[in-house]
Amino acid sequence: MTPGSSRETGTSARLDKTFSQADFDAFARLSGDDNPIHCDPGFAATTRFERTVAHGALLCAVLRRLVEEVYPGARQLSQDSQYPAPSPVNEALRFEVETVGTPDPENARRVALALRVTRLCDGVVTCTGATEIEI
Numbered sequence: 001m002t003p004g005s006s007r008e009t010g011t012s013a014r015l016d017k018t019f020s021q022a023d024f025d026a027f028a029r030l031s032g033d034d035n036p037i038h039c040d041p042g043f044a045a046t047t048r049f050e051r052t053v054a055h056g057a058l059l060c061a062v063l064r065r066l067v068e069e070v071y072p073g074a075r076q077l078s079q080d081s082q083y084p085a086p087s088p089v090n091e092a093l094r095f096e097v098e099t100v101g102t103p104d105p106e107n108a109r110r111v112a113l114a115l116r117v118t119r120l121c122d123g124v125v126t127c128t129g130a131t132e133i134e135i
Contacts, residue, residue: 003057008098009098009099010098011070011098011099012070012096012097012098012099013066013067013069013070013096013097014066014094014095014096015062015066015094015095016092016093016094016095016120016132017062017092017093017095017100018090018091018092018093019054019058019087019088020089020090020091021029021041021052021089022050023058023111024038024039024054024055024089024097025028025039027055027058028055031038031055031057031058032128033055035055037049037052037053038052038053038054038055039052039074040052040086041089043067044088049086049088050088051088051089051090052066052088052089053087053088053089054087054089054093054126055090056081056083056127059081059087059093059095059117059126060079060081060115060127061077062095062117063095063097063115063117063127063129063131064076064116064131066095066096066097067097067113067133069109070097071133071135073135074111074134074135075096075120075133075135076131076132076133076134077110077127077131077132077133077134078108078131078132079115079130079131079132080129080130080131081115081127081128082086082104082127082128082129083126083127084125084126084127084128085119085124085126086126087117087119087126087127088119091120091121092119092120093117093118093119093120093126094116094118094120095116095117095119096114096115096116096117096118097113097114097115097116097131098113098114098116099111099112099113100112100113100114103132104132105117107134109134109135110132110133111133111134111135112130112131113130113131113132113133114127114128114129114130115127115129115130115131116128116129
C-alpha cells in the first residue's frame with residue numbers, strides 16, 4: 001500500500017484484524033446498537049451463527065479508515081455494502097479497499113473504490129461493496 005493522492009486504478013490498502021468480544025461490546029456502547037447477535041454470546045450460541053458477529057457498521061468503519069490511508073482528507077459521497085456472510089468474534093478478517101476508477105469523467109476529483117472483507121480461515125467474503133469519494 002502506498003498512501004497518497006494517487007487515483008490510479010488498482011491503488012489499494014489492506015489490513016488484517018481480529019475482533020474480540022470486548023471490541024464488539026465497545027462498539028455497541030458507542031453506536032447504541034446492542035443487538036444480542038453482537039453482544040450476547042449465550043444468545044448468539046442459539047442462532048445459526050453459533051457465536052457473536054460483527055456489526056456491519058463496525059466493518060464499514062474499518063474500511064473507511066483504509067480509504068483515509070489511501071486518500072487522506074477525502075470526503076465520502078456514497079457507500080453501498082452487503083453482508084453475504086457473518087464476521088464472527090475471534091476470526092481473522094482481511095479488510096481491503098481498491099481504486100476502481102473515476103466514475104464521472106467531468107469530475108476527476110471523484111474516485112470509486114471497491115470494498116471487501118474476507119474471513120482468512122476460509123476465504124469467505126463477509127462484506128462487499130463500493131464507495132465514492134471526492135478528493
